[in-house]
Amino acid sequence: MRNMYLLSLGLLLALTENTAMTCDPGFATKRGKCVDENECVSIPNICGENASCTNTHGSYYCHCKGGFTPTHNFTQANGTICQDINECANGSSVCDPNAECFNYVGGYSCTCEPGYIPSNGNKTFIAGQGVQCIDINECVAGSAVCGPNAECVNSVGGYSCTCKPGYISSNGKEIFIAGQGVQCIDRNECYNPSFCGINATCHNTPGAFYCTCAEGFRLKSGETNFTDPEDKPCISVCDIDKSICGGGTCRNSKDGHECVCKSGFTNYGHKQMKCTELKCNTFISESKASQASPKLKELVSLMTNRCLGLSFTQVDGEQFLEAFLSALDALLNGGFQGKNHEVSALFNIVENMLKLIGPLLSEGQTKRSATETEVELLVKRGSSPPEGDFSISTTSTQFASHWETATGNTYLGFTTAALLSYKDLEKTLNHSFNHLETQKKQKFKINSKVLTATVSNTETANLTKSVTLTFSHLERSDKNHTCVFWDPDLKGGAWSKEGCTTVSSSDLQTVCSCNHLSSFAVLMALYDIGDVYELSLITWVGLPLSLVCLLICIATFYLVRSIQSTRNTIHLHLCISLFIAYFVFLVGIARTENEVGCAVVAGVLHYFFLAAFCWMCLEGVQLFRMVVLVFNTTLRPIYMIAAGYGVPAVIVAISASAHASGYGTNSYCWLNVEDGFIWSFYGPVCAIIIVNVFFFLITIWKLAEKFSSLNPDLNNLRKIKAFTVTAIAQLCVLGIMWVFGCFQFNKDTLAMSYIFTILSSLQGVLMFIMHCWLSKQVREEYAKFLSCICAPQKRKYSEFGSNQTSKSQASKSAQHTGESQI
Structure with missing residues (x-):
């Protein structure tokens, strides 16, 4: 209780002591003392925003931050607030004359205006830093x-x-x-046509222009263009150079000038073109053309008349071209069957006509298609030669070159190029390959359209820049193709590949490159004659054997009287025909150097081979009469001669009259195969074979009937049967030989060539075997003849002759009796 009293007394004393002490403002009582109070800590926001607080002994003061006002110290006793200072408005900031000021709460910044950059490289700055805004060179x-x-x-x-x-x-x-x-x-400075003057033409270019004088006007300075249209310096060429027209008179005109040509000169229908001398004699002469072909003379006359008429009247080039193509159609209609020199003359005429017509055409490009030809022509005119490439084409051919090549070294104010394609000429020019065959040992066939390419340049024999020719194939083939041209210097004309190379070739087309101009085509190699030596060896060995055997047959049928009959007479003339044919073949088949001689050899072979078949046909007729007609089984010799030698003569005469050029080719002296003339031989041969087959079938049928009947004369029937078998065998051998001869013109039938060569070269041997060696009667006669030669004691000639005569007469009588009985 005492302790509680003491505690209460202590608390009361303490309260009494504090109540009694009072401190000044700004101070606070602490442990009985007055100490300074820190207002900046006890009251954090005592100065407000944007201000700083500073404590003092017994007090404090506030100060606005930089960029705010007021700038003096203050307290919150009077309620002062810090406010932002706008430096950009009151002029306190001097950024730069080329800078902009940007104010913000508590400060500002300087930024250079567009087109300027701060000297310190920073984006912003403030006054007083020494920074300047300098100009930016945007172009750099x-x-x-x-x-x-x-x-x-x-x-x-x-x-x-x-x-x-x-x-x-x-x-x-x-x-x-x-x-x-x-x-x-x-x-476009040339929006106004008269910008360069009435005698000049304005040419706009990117960012510029230039003026050129119109045709017939020139610059005094000699330059080709000008760029000062105010000067307008173009004047007529007649006032500059009176000789501008060459061989004519220069006259001023509204277009500049015109050239009036005197006789013998022409400007090809264009009055501002230089008059050049007409050289009609540079074309093929009429005399030479008339010697080649009368039809060619018409073309030459047309060309010459037009050429001479150019100096007097203006000729319409388009009409001239139509007239020429019509005349060419008339010449080529039905096929051009001329000789090689006539083909050369034709190509020469066509080339010169195209050179003549080209400058007369009014259009820069002209295309025409006629019945037999197709043509395209280009013409370029101007004061200076044209430059660059050009290409012209027809349906199946193309010709590409350079204008510099077409112009050459002489420029007359124009340059022309022409391409003419013949629609069917390749069919009649499928020959004259002998020059190529000699080198390559190949057979050829034209596999493209024939064309003629020409330009106004007269020197095209050896071009510095090659021309390009593209041909579409007539037959789709992957065989080797050769680019060729028609060379008139090879024996009047032949295909040659000199100066031409094959750039590329597919199964559809061939591209050729040539260093000259002429008439061209593409040849397809049919096959290599790789076995020429073997075939030739068979021929040169077999034919002499056949000739020997045929000679023995002829001697046998003519001299041995015991076997002479109508049938053996037929055999005699059959062997004679074959002997002459094979002999002429052996000595003359390859003699092609003389055209007339070669044609004669071909005609002789044609005649005697046909004669052999005609005699063979007579044998069929004779067998038919022996079996079917019991009486009159013999044939009169005059009738047999007329049929065996007369019918072939008529066929050969008609063939030679209708197509004489079909006899003889460039490779051999035989009938022309390419133009179908060979059928003047194969046609009659096929007819004879068909007739003989008809006769033999009837003969065999009748023989079968007689053998089936009870006919007592079996000996004669067996004899006729033997005759029939040999005749049929002969027809088969001879007929099959020529059948195989039809199929030896391609690579896949080389076997045909061997069969034909073997059968044809050994024909005489087979004739000897069938008609002599296999005949028992003939063998007996040979044995008698040999025994007479080899016997130690020779019989007298009279005795031998009488015996032989009696035996032959008896045999002949028996034979005729036998034939009449049948």
Whole structure:
């Protein structure tokens, strides 16, 4: 209780002591003492925002931060608030003349205006740092992209874009800046046709232009163009050079000038072209053409008359071309069957006509299609030679070259190029390959259209730049193709590949490159004659054997009287025909150097081979009469001679009259295969074979009937049967030989060539075997003849002759009796 009293007394004394002590403002009682009170800590926000508080002994004061006002010290006794100072408004900040001031709460910053950059490289700065805003050169820095054909112009604090001379802005304004989508486009100075003057032509170019004098006008300075249209310096060429027309008179005209040509000169219908001398004698002469072909004379007359008439009247080139193509159609209609020198003359005429007609055409390009030909012509005119490439084509051919090649070293104010394609000429020119065969040992066939390509340049025999010719194939083939041209210097004319190479070849077309111009085609190699030596060996061994055997047959049928009969007479003349044919073949088949001689050899072979078949036909007739007609089984010799030798003579005479050029080719002296003339032989041969087959079938049928009946005369029937078998065998051998001969013209039938060569070269041997060696009666006569020669004691000639005569008469009597009985 005492302790509680003491505690209460202590607390009361303490309260009494504190109540009694009072401190000044700014001070606080602490343990009985007045100590300084820190208002900045006890009251954190006593100064407000944007101000700092500073404590003092017994008090404090407030101070606004930088960029705020008021700038003096204060307390919150009067309620002062710190407010932002706008340095950009009161002028306290001097950024730079080319800078902008940006105020913010408690401060500001300086930023250079567009087109300027701070000297210290920083984006912002403040006054007093010594920073300056310097100009940016946008044209150098690359920030100004004015675009093509424009120029950049820098200025203080900026730049501008202007179009280069010769260009205008797409928005029509002279000045623009990048990013506005403005482009500088070409200014067409030639919008006004008379900009360069009435005697000149304006040519606009990107960003510029130039003027050229019109045709018939020139510059005094000799230059080709000018760019000062105010001067208008073009004057007529007649006032500059009176000799501008060459061989004519120059006259001023509203177009500049015109050339009036005197007799013997022409400007090809264009009055401003230089008059050039007409050289009609450069074309093929009429005498030479008339010697080649009467039809060619008509072409030459047309060409010459037109040529001579050019100096007096203006000729319409288009009409001239139509007239020429019509005349050419008349010549080629039905096929051109001329000799090689006539083909050369034709190509020469066509080339010169195209050179003559080209400059007369009014259009730069002319295409025409006729019945037998197709042609395209190009012509370029101007004061200077044309340059660059050109290409002309027909349906299946193309000709490409350079204008420099077409012009040559002499320029007359024009340059022409022409391509003429013949629609069916390849059919009649499928020959004259002997020059190529000699080198390559190949058979050829034209596999493209024949064309004639020509230009106005007269020197085309050896061009510095080759021309390109493209041919479409007539037959789709992957065989080797050769580019050739018609060379008139090869024995009057032949195909040659000199100067021409095959650039590329597919199964559809062949591309050729040639260093000269002429008439061209593409040849297809049919097959290599790789076995020529073997075939020749068979021929040169077999034919002499056949000739010996045929000679023995002829002697046998003529001298041995015991076997003489109508049938053996037929055999005799059959062997004679074959002997003469094979002998002529052996000595003359390859003698092609003389055309007349070669044609005679071909005619002789044609005649005697046909005669052999005619005698063979008579044998069929004779067998038919022996079996079917019991009486009158013999044929009168006069009738047999007329049929065996007269019928072939009529066929050969008609063939020679209708197509004499079909006898003899460039490779051999035989009938022409390419133009179908060979059928003047194969046609009669096929007819004879058919007739004999008909006779033999009837003969066999009748023989079968007689053998089936009870006929007592079996001996004669067996004899006729033997005759029939040998006759049929003979027909089969001889007929099959020529059947195989039809199929030896291609690579896949080389076996046919061997069969034909073997059968034809050994024909005489087979005749001897069938008609002599296999005949028992003939063998007996040979044995008697040999025994007489080999006997030690020879019989007297009279005795031998009488015995032989009696035996032959008896045999002949028996034979005739036998034939009459049948």
